[in-house]
Amino acid sequence: xxxxxxxxxxxxxxxxxxxxxxxxxxxxxxxxxxxxxxxxxxxxxxxxxxxxxxxxxxxxxxxxxxxxxxxxxxxxxxxxxxxxxxxxxxxxxxxxxxxxxxxxxxxxxxxxxxxxxxxxxxxxxxxxxxxxxxxxxxxxxxxxxxxxxxxxxxxxxxxxxxxxxxxxxxxxxxxxxxxxxxxxxxxxxxxxxxxxxxxxxxxxxxxxxxxxxxxxxxxxxxxxxxxxxxxxxxxxxxxxxxxxxxxxxxxxxxxxxxxxxxxxxxxxxxxxxxxxxxxxxxxxxxxxxxxxxxxxxxxxx
Amino acid sequence: xxxxxxxxxxxxxxxxxxxxxxxxxxxxxxxxxxxxxxxxxxxxxxxxxxxxxxxxxxxxxxxxxxxxxxxxxxxxxxxxxxxxxxxxxxxxxxxxxxxxxxxxxxxxxxxxxxxxxxxxxxxxxxxxxxxxxxxxxxxxxxxxxxxxxxxxxxxxxxxxxxxxxxxxxxxxxxxxxxxxxxxxxxxxxxxxxxxxxxxxxxxxxxxxxxxxxxxxxxxxxxxxxxxxxxxxxxxxxxxxxxxxxxxxxxxxxxxxxxxxxxxxxxxxxxxxxxxxxxxxxxxxxxxxxxxxxxxxxxxxx
Numbered sequence: 001x002x003x004x005x006x007x008x009x010x011x012x013x014x015x016x017x018x019x020x021x022x023x024x025x026x027x028x029x030x031x032x033x034x035x036x037x038x039x040x041x042x043x044x045x046x047x048x049x050x051x052x053x054x055x056x057x058x059x060x061x062x063x064x065x066x067x068x069x070x071x072x073x074x075x076x077x078x079x080x081x082x083x084x085x086x087x088x089x090x091x092x093x094x095x096x097x098x099x100x101x102x103x104x105x106x107x108x109x110x111x112x113x114x115x116x117x118x119x120x121x122x123x124x125x126x127x128x129x130x131x132x133x134x135x136x137x138x139x140x141x142x143x144x145x146x147x148x149x150x151x152x153x154x155x156x157x158x159x160x161x162x163x164x165x166x167x168x169x170x171x172x173x174x175x176x177x178x179x180x181x182x183x184x185x186x187x188x189x190x191x192x193x194x195x196x197x198x199x200x201x202x203x204x205x206x207x208x209x210x211x212x213x214x215x216x217x218x219x220x221x222x223x224x225x226x227x228x229x230x231x232x233x234x235x236x237x238x239x240x241x242x243x244x245x246x247x248x249x250x251x252x253x254x255x256x257x258x259x260x261x262x263x264x265x266x267x268x269x270x271x272x273x274x275x276x277x278x279x280x281x282x283x284x285x286x287x288x289x290x291x292x293x294x295x296x297x298x299x300x301x
Numbered sequence: 302x303x304x305x306x307x308x309x310x311x312x313x314x315x316x317x318x319x320x321x322x323x324x325x326x327x328x329x330x331x332x333x334x335x336x337x338x339x340x341x342x343x344x345x346x347x348x349x350x351x352x353x354x355x356x357x358x359x360x361x362x363x364x365x366x367x368x369x370x371x372x373x374x375x376x377x378x379x380x381x382x383x384x385x386x387x388x389x390x391x392x393x394x395x396x397x398x399x400x401x402x403x404x405x406x407x408x409x410x411x412x413x414x415x416x417x418x419x420x421x422x423x424x425x426x427x428x429x430x431x432x433x434x435x436x437x438x439x440x441x442x443x444x445x446x447x448x449x450x451x452x453x454x455x456x457x458x459x460x461x462x463x464x465x466x467x468x469x470x471x472x473x474x475x476x477x478x479x480x481x482x483x484x485x486x487x488x489x490x491x492x493x494x495x496x497x498x499x500x501x502x503x504x505x506x507x508x509x510x511x512x513x514x515x516x517x518x519x520x521x522x523x524x525x526x527x528x529x530x531x532x533x534x535x536x537x538x539x540x541x542x543x544x545x546x547x548x549x550x551x552x553x554x555x556x557x558x559x560x561x562x563x564x565x566x567x568x569x570x571x572x573x574x575x576x577x578x579x580x581x582x583x584x585x586x587x588x589x590x591x592x593x594x595x596x597x598x599x600x601x602x
Contacts, residue, residue: 132525151525181523194511195524199531201567202503204586209563210495211589220593222482223496224433224452228597229530230500235590238583246576253572260564262510266502267561271554275547282539285505288512289536292521296529 005171007164008100010072011037013172016064016086018042018051020135021104022077023143026056028176031145039067042140050140068093073100073168080105081243084114091118094125100165102129102172106192107247108156108185124162127169129155130188131178132196136235148178150300156185179299193251198259200241201252203234306472308465309401311373312338314473317365317387319343319352321436322405323378324444327357329477332446340368343441351441369394374401374469381406382544385415392419395426401466403430403473407493408548409457409486425463428470430456431489432479433497437536449479451601457486480600494552499560501542502553504535 004010013029013036015022026038040057041064042048048060061067068074068090076086083103094101101123105111111128115121122128133151135142153173157166170180183191210219245252269277305311314330314337316323327339341358342365343349349361362368369375369391377387384404395402402424406412412429416422423429434452436443454474458467471481484492511520546553570578 132523134525134527152523154523191520191523194515194520195528199507199528201571202507202564203531204583205564205567206500206503206560207586207590207593208582209560211585212563213559214495217589217592219492219495220589220596222433222453222455222492223593224435226435226534227496227500228593229533230504231590231593232530233527234586235594236583236587238580238587241583242576242580245571245579246574249571249574253568256564256568256571258514259507259510260561260568262513263503263506263557263561266506267554267557270502270546270550270557273547273550275543278546279539279543281509282505282537282542284512285508285535286537286539288518288521289508289532291518292508292524292529292532293536295521 005164005167008072008168010100010168012039012071013037014039014041014061014067014071014074015057015077016041016067016074017077018047018056018140019077020138020140020142020147021131021133022075023051023056023140024133024145024147025075025077025131025176026051027054027143027145028148030056032175034175039071041067047140054140054143056140056143064089065093068099071099073102073172075172076101076103078103079240079243080107080110080247083111084117087114087118094123097123097125100125100127100168102127102155102169104129104131105247106130106196106244108188110247112158112185122158122160124160125165127155127157127161127166128185129153129169129173130192131173132192133178134236136232138237138240146177148173148176151178153178153180154183154188155180156183156188158185189248189251190255193248194255197244197248197252198255200233200236201245201256202259203231204241207231207234306465306468309373309469311401311469313340313372314338315340315342315362315368315372315375316358316378317342317368317375318378319348319357319441320378321439321441321443321448322432322434323376324352324355324357324441325434325446325448326376326378326432326477327352328355328444328446329449331357333476335476340372342368348441355441355444357441357444365390366394369400372400374403374473376473377402377404379404380541380544381408381411381548384412385419388415388419395424398424398426401426401428401469403428403456403470405430405432406548407431407497407545409489411548413459413486423459423461425461426466428456428458428462428467429486430454430470430474431493432474433493434479435537437533439538439541447478449474449477452479454479454481455484455489456481457484457489459486490549490552491556494549495556498545498549498553499556501534501537502546502557503560504532505542508532508535
């Protein structure tokens, strides 16, 4: 079993960053018995040792240039605001264009900007990507070999991207049972602002708002399942989300403003006791949410 | 096995309304092999027949006064805005004070108001209650005999409530493995506005907002697990929630306004690129949400 494409066979994969996303990709490839050789790198020696111990990677590398030169494909699974710095470090090893580079960042505009800043343009061998999967847990020990099963991965190749590089990254994600979609950078950032970044912002703000006004968190003692699900994402990694919001500030502000306008309208209906207006909003929302449930059901078979 | 208390033995329970909440209570009592006789009533003949067929009730009643006269305890599991009408219908059968009455409404202020309007005061034999349990599904076929297991039920007896009536309703809910808490009416409505009504309003508004601006719901195709959990409650019954918001408008507006103020602050931090302010909010929210997770873990053992 191999993830190579006919046009671009590859035998060695490098993964830089063995947090939840990077380690889950390694674990997923391992579970599917890929004969791919996986090189791993991480800022933390303990994480690197743990990934080796768990059998996720074949070899831990401390030299990023060495990892890059020995890999046919390199996945950068680092915080999105670190990408520019990593691009700078890797540049000497990428100059020959032999290695395909991809990333997993939740925002793609900043990846384009970082690539243009470091390489002068978005290189033909860079295929920005984003697996839409995650968890409120983080770190190598939270890795899940089925994290990408039936999940979507969005790739945002540009007009100058080498199609064999895109095919190669597509094959990698399909190997771990993800569904790959292509999209423009700007559309990706809009879509993710609406379906992921905004909900996280609303959940963080709600939990913080209630915590601020509740003596010793007393109010949480009366919360139940609806609140649990609604606020699960507020337990996500604050540093990662800090990065995502700074990286996707404009698209998030746009959708947040439209949401706040809508919330003002709903508030006005509630203040006026306009039950018919509220009922209309709730009915439309339920209709859309039921549609979304059917998509999810179809996706997971 | 019986749910009677020493002071107030009871053999017959009446349940008016066999939707998710009423039918789940009947199913839960059945599962625990109570020898209690359960009389059921519902506006829908089909629902009543189905509850009989599923063995949740012993007998279906079409005459509410008859059900009430034959029951030691009556649970009103009807939409909260219907309670006043039901009180009026039942009043002749309740006049002797022999029957304990409780309800399951998500808002308790309107129950107090309805009781005062119909009975002149909150009667000693009325113990308003609210099981904090539910699901985005509704109807007798969604009934779950374990819906109340490890869930909380808040009772809001007043200063004039007969303590044996409160003990009786407490015993009923404890029989189905719920934890009973006593609270004032106003505190209940504040707490629920914050932990349940506001999250529902935010989720309905978000899904509706995205649905309005997305051609053929296209955007939902890219949403994943975080969005699924965050918006699950937006699939809830629009009519029930219409009632709840109209019934708890003031407490909901109060907590909504505080939330919107906080959201404006978070928006300003995002617009200003103030990463430290965002990080502080996210950290505090995660800390509070992790605390809530521990409460849930302890509650379910």
